[in-house]
Amino acid sequence: MSQAPVVGVAVFVVKGDKVLLGRRRSSVGHNTYALPGGHLEFGESFEECAAREVKEETGLDIKDIQFITVTNNVFTEAAKQLHVVAVIMRASLVDPEQLPQNVEPEKCDGWDWYDWKNLPQPLFQPLETMLKNGFSPFPAKLN
Template identity: 85%
Template sequence: MSPAPVIGVAVFLVKGGTVLLGRRRSSVGHGTYALPGGHLEFGETFEECAAREVKEETGLHIKDIQFVTVTNDVFTEAAKQLHLVAVYMRASLADPEQLPQNIEPEKCDGWDWYDWKNLPQPLFRPLETVLKSGFSPFPDELT
């Protein structure tokens, strides 16, 4: 029997023309750059999950959290197969002076701000899927 799909919530944390990314250390997508986020817990709203995951991973408080898009990716090449439905939210820093911390070093090599037009490679597959769709987390920008 195939494993059930997993629902993840990822956050486009935007500041100027940049987004916050970290390099994954987990088995799925190891070494790829990804947005902060994680698994949706029972009874949580997408907004609650976004705020919790960003806080748990980076120590940052966020505001203006809103749904922007969704992706559907299947990882069959991994030792542990994964069907990930990723719900994407956009948010901004509650305090622009906050700096990201690497609170879960066993899961991430660290967080940094990257120019949306010059993202590091390789990207986590769901984020790559978003890019290929032409989506931009900057609402005023035409892509």
């Protein structure tokens, strides 16, 4: 019996030329670096989900939440196969001085800021694929 896809929301929290990443502890993508995010709840907007998940996972308050892309991810390597349609958002911090906290240590080894041109390895597969396809969470600089 095939499982229906789930909808996830992942957030590029940006600060200057850095993005917030955490090392996953879940069965899917274990020990890879990923964006904060989670599953969309019934009746929730993408923006509401982004703000809730970032707050739940990092303690950070975000603003200027914008949709930037969507990815289609099928994970067959894990014990439980999973199909996730991930809505990718971008946001900035309400308070740039606020530090991320590891609110869910059972799911993540901790959060830190990484330079977009020098990301840690290994990256979570959907993020790695986006990067290889030339994606950037930063608006193109106008000349």
